[in-house]
Amino acid sequence: MVDNKYVLGIDIGGTKIRLGIVDSNGDVKWGTSKSNYNFDSVSEWINYFTNNILTQIPDEYTTSYTKIGIGTAGWIDEESNLIIHSPNTNWKNVDLKSLLEKEINIPISIINDCSAAVIGEHTYGAITDCTNALGIFIGTGIGGGIILNNNLYQGSQGFAGEIGHTIIVEDGNLCECGRKGCLEAYCGGKAIGKIAKNIASIDSNSVFNLLAAKTNKKITAETVSMAYYENNEEAVDIIKEISNKLAISITNYFNIFDPDAVVIGGGVVDGIPEIVNYIDNYFKDLSITENKHNKIRKGKLNENMVLVGASIVARNVI
Incomplete structure (x- = not known):
């Protein structure tokens, strides 16, 4: 069910992680980017993400978003949201959704970044027609x-x-x-x-x-x-x-x-x-x-x- 609350959108790229607070009209109310790094383990990346990325969100938005949507490169299982393989982070069979939800207690969905991009452009961008x-x-x-x-x-x-x-x-x-x-x-x-x-x-x-x-x-x-x-x-x-x-x-x-x-x-x-x-x-x-x-x-x-x-x-x- 669609609501009018904010959603935190995240783009895990090859060199950067970009995040933004997005309203129900697709407008990014606030956004920033930080460097992305290849860590030895997923747990190290999650620690970096929670302590160095999410902390960038201004106080006025930290409690305003109720869901998180993540786009990342690679093969994502549509049903389970399992990252089967992501070349940017070299993750294989990683259940990032469950791991992050345990840390931050907010519902998360994960989708291939290019699938997310074409959805964004089809809904609010250059191919709405x-x-x-x-x-x-x-x-x-x-x-x-x-x-x-x-x-x-x-x-x-x-x-x-x-x-x-x-x-x-x-x-x-x-x-x-x-x-x-x-x-x-x-x-x-x-x-x-x-x-x-x-x-x-x-x-x-x-x-x-x-x-x-x-x-x-x-x-x-x-x-x-x-x-x-x-x-x-x-x-x-x-x-x-x-x-x-x-x-x-x-x-x-x-x-x-x-x-x-x-x-x-x-x-x-x-x-x-x-x-x-x-x-x-x-x-x-x-x-x-x-x-x-x-x-x-x-x-x-x-x-x-x-x-x-x-x-x-x-x-x-x-």
Whole structure:
């Protein structure tokens, strides 16, 4: 039963944990993010979460939320909420729902982060007018979500829409999933950082080395974003190349499902929104569909799409 109280939405990402207090209209009344870390045990992570993450919530909201919705990468069992495998934390068969509920005594639901994101965009974002839609989310890795007949479609085992783990190069780059040639291994945030690192290792005067030294940070996708906005040719070429690969995969995805639209989001897209324009242009050249207008859309909820979607699930299923 839907109520008007606040829900705490949480996005457990590859490098950050984002949380927000979400009202019944999908508005984030307060939000923040903290670094995420790989701990040796789940109990250590829970200790970090309860003592360093939840404590960030302002006093005015600490007793106002009655449910928690969590979105995290990986394979989540829909019925039990069991995290069968999550690459961001390297968790396997973890009952995070039960473990956290024992600690904080608040009902919790857990869903795949990209499923949460597409629910958020379908309810409050860029695809509210769509009956059938696809979501592609490019962050540390690449994931996807599917809306069919206004409902989330998860498939027979719960991982429908995993476009990031479709093979685009036979015996290609090693992916985090352990296979070779996945789209994620070429176009995800980690992959973009690796491309820049390879260029930097060859050319000590590369803009990527200069920016890393200037910011005192490692070379990552964020470094490529900074170089892109300095109109660096190498950075622009990287973004165009990954956009082309993404467009090919999205076109294949589109031709299979024939959706009303595809929404694209995630941290990499938030950093370089022009990626959506590149993909749209490539898509229009590649697609067989007659009506190509407004088929490729940038997400509207930006960094909040996962936590908003997770809050919707919690509000409606707990």
